[in-house]
Amino acid sequence: MRQYFGTDGVRGRVGEFPMTPGFAMKLGWAAGQVLGAEGVKEVLIGKDTRASGYMLESALEAGFSAAGVNVALVGPLPTPGVAYLTSTFRADAGVVISASHNPFYDNGIKIFAQGGRKLTDEQEQEIERWLQVAIEGGMTCVESDKLGKARRIDDAAGRYIEYCKAVLPGYLSLNGLKIVVDSANGAAYKVAPAVYSELGAELISIHDKPNGVNINAHCGATAMQSLRAAVLEHQADMGIALDGDADRLMMVDHTGIVVDGDELLYLLAKDAKAEGYNGGVVGTKMSNLGLEQALAAIDVPFKRAKVGDRYVMAQLKKTGWRLGGEGSGHLLSLDHASTGDAIIASLRVLTCLLQQQATLFEAKQDMQKLPQTLINVRYTAQQGHDPLEDPAVKQVVIEVEQLLGQTGRVLLRKSGTEPLIRVMVEAVDAGQAQACAQRIADMFT
Numbered sequence: 001m002r003q004y005f006g007t008d009g010v011r012g013r014v015g016e017f018p019m020t021p022g023f024a025m026k027l028g029w030a031a032g033q034v035l036g037a038e039g040v041k042e043v044l045i046g047k048d049t050r051a052s053g054y055m056l057e058s059a060l061e062a063g064f065s066a067a068g069v070n071v072a073l074v075g076p077l078p079t080p081g082v083a084y085l086t087s088t089f090r091a092d093a094g095v096v097i098s099a100s101h102n103p104f105y106d107n108g109i110k111i112f113a114q115g116g117r118k119l120t121d122e123q124e125q126e127i128e129r130w131l132q133v134a135i136e137g138g139m140t141c142v143e144s145d146k147l148g149k150a151r152r153i154d155d156a157a158g159r160y161i162e163y164c165k166a167v168l169p170g171y172l173s174l175n176g177l178k179i180v181v182d183s184a185n186g187a188a189y190k191v192a193p194a195v196y197s198e199l200g201a202e203l204i205s206i207h208d209k210p211n212g213v214n215i216n217a218h219c220g221a222t223a224m225q226s227l228r229a230a231v232l233e234h235q236a237d238m239g240i241a242l243d244g245d246a247d248r249l250m251m252v253d254h255t256g257i258v259v260d261g262d263e264l265l266y267l268l269a270k271d272a273k274a275e276g277y278n279g280g281v282v283g284t285k286m287s288n289l290g291l292e293q294a295l296a297a298i299d300v301p302f303k304r305a306k307v308g309d310r311y312v313m314a315q316l317k318k319t320g321w322r323l324g325g326e327g328s329g330h331l332l333s334l335d336h337a338s339t340g341d342a343i344i345a346s347l348r349v350l351t352c353l354l355q356q357q358a359t360l361f362e363a364k365q366d367m368q369k370l371p372q373t374l375i376n377v378r379y380t381a382q383q384g385h386d387p388l389e390d391p392a393v394k395q396v397v398i399e400v401e402q403l404l405g406q407t408g409r410v411l412l413r414k415s416g417t418e419p420l421i422r423v424m425v426e427a428v429d430a431g432q433a434q435a436c437a438q439r440i441a442d443m444f445t
Contacts, residue, residue: 004131005124007308007416011099011108014052019107021059028063029139030130031095031111032148034123035069040092042070046082046156047097048187048245051212052107056097060109065148066141074156076210078187078246080341081160083116087338088159098187098245101222102418104213116338118310157191164195167336167347172354174201178236180252182227184220185210186244192343196240199347204234216243221250221329221342228256238360242342247309248329249342251349253361261329262291264349266367268333269300269323271352282315282324282332284308285411286374289426291327294367308416309340327372370408371430373437375423376415377444387421388412393443400425400436408433412440 004010004018010027012019018027035043043064047053053076061071072091074082079096086094094112102108111119111127119127141147168174179201183189185208193205206226207219219226221243231239231252239252251259262283269281280301283291287304295302305315305324312324312332325331331345353363379387387393393412401410408427415422421444425437 002121002124003128005128007310008100009096009108009110011102011106011418014050014105014107019052019056021055024056024059024109025063025066026131026134026139027109027127028060029067029134030063030127031093032064032067032069033130034126035093036067040069042072042091043093043095044072044074044082044086044089044091044153045095045097046074046077046079046085046187048099049076049185049189049210049212049215050097050099050104050107052104053097056107056109060095060097061150063139065150066139067148068142068146069148071148071150073150073152075152076187076189077156077160078191078242078341078343079110080116080247080337080339080344081156081187081191083112083339084160084163084337084341085153085156086112087115088163089153096245100245101216101220101243101248104215104217106418112339118313118339161191161194161198164191164341164343164347165199167344168199168351172351174199174350176200177238177350178202178204178234180204180206180227180230180234180236180239181208182206182219182221182230182239182241183208183246184216184242184244185214186216186220186242186246188242188246188343192240192242192246195343195347204230204236206230220244221248224250224252224258228252228258232256240346243329246342247340249331249345250329251346251360253364254359255361257361259360259364260327261325261331262288262327262369263364263367264329264345265323265325265331266291266294267352267363268331268345268348269295270298270366271355272323273298273300277322279321279323280319282312282319282321284312284326285413286327286424288327288369288372289409290367290369297366307413313339370426370428371433372424372426373430373433375437375441377421377423377441379419379421379444387444388414390443393440396440396443400440403436404432408436410436410440
């Protein structure tokens with residue numbers, strides 16, 4: 001079992017263990033020990049727009065240097081951009097300082113292997129072993145002539161913009177489309193508007209003025225109200241919402257209706273099928289039953305992985321399939337990107353729409369989602385007590401499942417990034433889904 005790494009790296013509240021400069025330095029050193037032994041000589045470090053990123057960046061740089069690993073700094077850049085540039089700059093690994101969709105007072109550290117691949121569980125466990133050595137006994141330091149050096153890369157954003165633009169086929173253009181883009185005051189605040197406008201779209205850019213503390217604040221892929229309002233106000237063709245590190249994509253059609261990751265994944269799968277794709281799609285336990293039913297209707301196989309894009313990726317590798325994702329907007333299209341990339345996923349959706357000469361509203365009609373209620377309940381961790389194993393909770397779940405029968409689903413899980421219990425209920429009737437989810441959620445309060 002990993003002690004510090006969750007489903008998306010190490011994450012926590014800044015200033016509290018483990019998100020302290022001391023821990024970040026030891027993590028950099030521990031990662032340097034493990035990755036250095038595997039031949040890593042340089043690590044590329046990017047970050048989102050949180051003020052705490054400067055502090056953690058400096059601490060990680062010191063840790064890697066002490067382990068004899070060079071560092072290349074790219075500044076604010078989407079997580080998938082760091083994954084891409086890790087390859088193009090011939091770096092041996094990449095690090096992103098971001099807490100993704102979390103509030104500004106949280107931060108996190110994600111580590112990529114060469115090619116933008118997430119570390120294996122075994123690699124993370126080995127890093128934690130070295131981390132414990134540093135925590136208990138202190139860090140060592142290589143000889144002065146072997147210390148890692150640091151350099152700053154100034155044209156990283158421009159390279160990533162060109163990479164994204166190349167995803168839209170050369171015979172297509174966004175000319176004539178009016179698009180609202182919400183960058184969540186996050187890592188994509190410069191690159192996302194540039195990509196769409198340079199491809200010809202009439203662009204309205206919102207939430208693109210980060211100040212270190214407004215990332216994800218009532219904006220982005222986790223708070224769609226302002227994007228919906230802007231689409232309607234400007235009579236735009238669609239809206240595109242990214243999260244703080246731009247690996248999640250949500251969209252809004254011209255009527256102001258949110259189009260989530262499950263629906264977007266279906267659009268990508270349907271288009272791929274028409275182009276001759278013979279593989280299947282990987283979703284998660286949280287994926288809407290409507291996605292599974294719609295894929296079955298077009299003879300596309302579907303598998304569910306554990307929640308978290310790392311597990312979707314693992315299932316894709318196991319099956320050899322190329323498409324996967326989550327309703328939250330993590331979308332994997334391995335023919336075009338090695339990791340979840342919101343900008344590239346949006347360009348793939350736009351390609352589908354342009355080729356079909358259809359609006360987003362029209363294209364999504366073939367998939368009908370079942371009403372799904374998700375309630376996040378914050379809990380206080382108590383040693384030796386697992387709230388999901390509480391007999392009273394289990395009994396209520398049994399009763400709800402008996403009530404729903406074959407027409408719905410219940411899923412309880414702990415968040416991998418926050419102290420939350422996620423209660424999901426799916427049912428044919430929205431009111432029933434809400435009532436059942438609330439009944440279960442009340443057991444944790």
